Amino acid sequence: xxxEIKLRWLVTGSFLSSVGxxxxxxxxxxxxxxxxxxxxxxxxxxxxxxxxxxVVGSYLSGMLFDRFNPRTLIxxxxxxxxxxxxxxxxxxxxxxxxxxxxxxxxxxxWLTTLINSLGTLIGSRDGRYIFNMLYFAANLGIVxxxxxxxxxxxxxxxxxxxxxxxxYVFYFVVxxxxxxxxxxxxxxxxxxxxxxxxxxxxxxxxxxTFFISLGIIWVMYEQWVSNLSVxxxxxxxxxxxxxxxxxxxxxxxxxxxxxxxWMAHFVKNIYLQVYVGIFxxxxxxxxxxxxxxxxxxxxxxxxxxxxxxxxxxxxPAIINDLSPVDVKGKYQGMMNAFSSAGKAIGPLFGGMIxxxxxxxxxxxxxxxxxxxxxxxxxxxxxxxxxxxxxYR
Numbered sequence: 001x002x003x004e005i006k007l008r009w010l011v012t013g014s015f016l017s018s019v020g021x022x023x024x025x026x027x028x029x030x031x032x033x034x035x036x037x038x039x040x041x042x043x044x045x046x047x048x049x050x051x052x053x054x055v056v057g058s059y060l061s062g063m064l065f066d067r068f069n070p071r072t073l074i075x076x077x078x079x080x081x082x083x084x085x086x087x088x089x090x091x092x093x094x095x096x097x098x099x100x101x102x103x104x105x106x107x108x109x110w111l112t113t114l115i116n117s118l119g120t121l122i123g124s125r126d127g128r129y130i131f132n133m134l135y136f137a138a139n140l141g142i143v144x145x146x147x148x149x150x151x152x153x154x155x156x157x158x159x160x161x162x163x164x165x166x167x168y169v170f171y172f173v174v175x176x177x178x179x180x181x182x183x184x185x186x187x188x189x190x191x192x193x194x195x196x197x198x199x200x201x202x203x204x205x206x207x208x209t210f211f212i213s214l215g216i217i218w219v220m221y222e223q224w225v226s227n228l229s230v231x232x233x234x235x236x237x238x239x240x241x242x243x244x245x246x247x248x249x250x251x252x253x254x255x256x257x258x259x260x261x262w263m264a265h266f267v268k269n270i271y272l273q274v275y276v277g278i279f280x281x282x283x284x285x286x287x288x289x290x291x292x293x294x295x296x297x298x299x300x301x302x303x304x305x306x307x308x309x310x311x312x313x314x315x316p317a318i319i320n321d322l323s324p325v326d327v328k329g330k331y332q333g334m335m336n337a338f339s340s341a342g343k344a345i346g347p348l349f350g351g352m353i354x355x356x357x358x359x360x361x362x363x364x365x366x367x368x369x370x371x372x373x374x375x376x377x378x379x380x381x382x383x384x385x386x387x388x389x390x391y392r
Contacts (some may be wrong), residue, residue, distance in 0.1 A: 005118055007125055009178040011137040014115050016171040018141025020085075020164040021108055027153050027160065028101065035155060036094045044347065046098045050105035051344030055337045057109030062333015065117045066326060071179045074114045078175060081107035082168040088161045097157075113336045117329040120320045121181055127317040128270060129261055135313035136257035143250040202384035203322045207331060209380045210274075210315050213373045215338035217281060217311075220366040222346025224304065228288075231359050237294050245301045252302065256309035270318055271381050275374060277311020280304070282370035288363045321390045 032038045032046060064073055084103045088096075119130045152160050199207075232242045260273075284304035291297050316335050323331040353362045 005122065005179055005181050007119075007122055007130060007133060009174055010115055010119055010122075010130075011133050012174050013111075013171055013179075014134050015137040015141045016167050016174070017108070017111060017115075018138040019145045020141075020167040020171075022142045022145025023152065023160045023164050024101075024104065027157065030153075031157055032097070036097065038094065046101065047347070048344050049098065049102050051340055053102045053106035054109035054340040055344065057106035058113045058336035058340055059333045061110040061113045062117060062329045062331070062336070065114060065329025065333070070114060070118055070181065070329075071175070074111060074118075074175050074179060075172065077107045077110045077114065078168060078172045081111065082165055082172065085161050085165045085168060089158050089165065092157050092161070109336060109340055113329070113333040116316055116332040116336065118179065118181065120323075120325075120328040120332065127320045128273075128314060131313040131317040131320075132257050132260050135309075136254060139250050139253040139257075143247070143254060199322075199324070199327075200387070200389050202388040205384050206380060206388055207319055207322055207334075209377060210319060211334055211338040213278075213377055214312075214315055214335065215342040216373050217278065217370055218339050218342025219346045219349055220285065220370055221281065221304075221308070222343050223350045223362060223366060224284075224301075225343075226347035227350040227354060227359075227362070232297060235292070237297070241294055245297060248298065248301055249305045249308075252305040253309045256306065257313070260309065260313070270314060270321075271385065273314040274311050274318070275378055277307045277309070277314065278370060278374035278377060280307030280310065282367050282374065283307070285363045285367035285370065289360060289367070322388060324391050 028043075028047065028050075032043045038046075061073060061077070081104060084100045084107070088100050115134065116131070119134055120127075122130055152163060229242050232245075280303055284300045284307065287296060287300040287303060291300055316332060319331050319335050320328060350362055353365060
């Protein structure tokens with residue numbers, strides 16, 4: 001039994017999972033609407049259900065990680081997830097499709113949290129490097145997946161789920177062979193403890209500030225994924241160019257993670273990366289207020305991507321530092337759960353503001369909300385950061 005998993009195998013698992021998921025998510029709306037003839041309201045409910053089960057899976061697997069063998073948990077999740085995808089190759093009519101999509105959503109959240117939680121057990125690498133690499137792998141998978149998904153889909157989801165099933169079989173093989181980790185010391189310590197692990201007040205305050213902040217930021221970020229597509233195309237910009245924005249996003253993240261790993265050697269204040277990232281995310285929405293041509297949308301996306309690449313992988317690294325070994329899985333699960341909740345709420349939140357007011361009002365709300373989040377994070381960290389206990 002090995003003491004810790006090699007990071008390259010966690011990165012491989014994150015990459016394979018990301019490629020598979022990037023096949024499913026973009027085409028769900030098109031398939032449900034064009035082939036299964038469902039209304040946009042029903043489709044919105046299906047996507048909300050997917051994200052909701054993702055939240056539950058993220059939180060539950062994080063709790064179980066701290067109590068059971070993580071290898072068993074991840075292999076079990078992979079088996080069920082792969083079986084659900086395999087079924088959808090052959091049976092993908094209504095209502096089978098949304099039911100099995102919800103199962104996939106649950107176990108995608110389950111697996112994401114377990115990968116991050118396993119990363120917390122790697123003591124030979126800096127936490128920032130570990131989570132930067134996992135984020136890098138996930139976005140590299142998105143680049144590959146979104147670039148070929150249009151060639152895979154031709155009115156049937158069978159080829160798409162065939163490829164995804166194959167990828168997850170490879171993922172299972174990697175996990176089965178290489179996800180061995182000795183957690184016996186952790187389990188014995190947990191069994192001896194008759195009381196729950198007690199975190200210091202500053203740790204709890206900072207972590208909950210991060211959970212809520214990340215949830216809010218994802219609500220705003222989701223406007224780019226959902227409602228911005230209509231806004232951009234209504235300006236006469238082709239859908240292909242809107243899709244290219246996401247190619248730019250994913251490609252930049254891959255490059256920026258390399259830069260972030262290099263900068264980690266020089267920037268010792270890990271919180272500084274979060275501050276910079278949050279305000280860059282706000283800056284993208286400020287630019288959108290004045291965007292009237294494609295070049296401005298590209299600039300806004302570049303600014304958003306810098307913010308995303310700077311803040312998003314750094315937050316779980318900080319949560320790792322703030323949480324004792326007994327409960328690292330729990331808090332990584334909560335981080336992923338709040339992210340998934342923000343993604344679930346985002347499209348509905350934005351749609352209500354657009355219908356009640358306007359797109360410009362939405363951009364103002366998003367930019368102001370993220371700026372306020374940034375200010376609160378800075379104040380809380382400056383207030384509690386030095387008194388917090390770190391478990392590096």
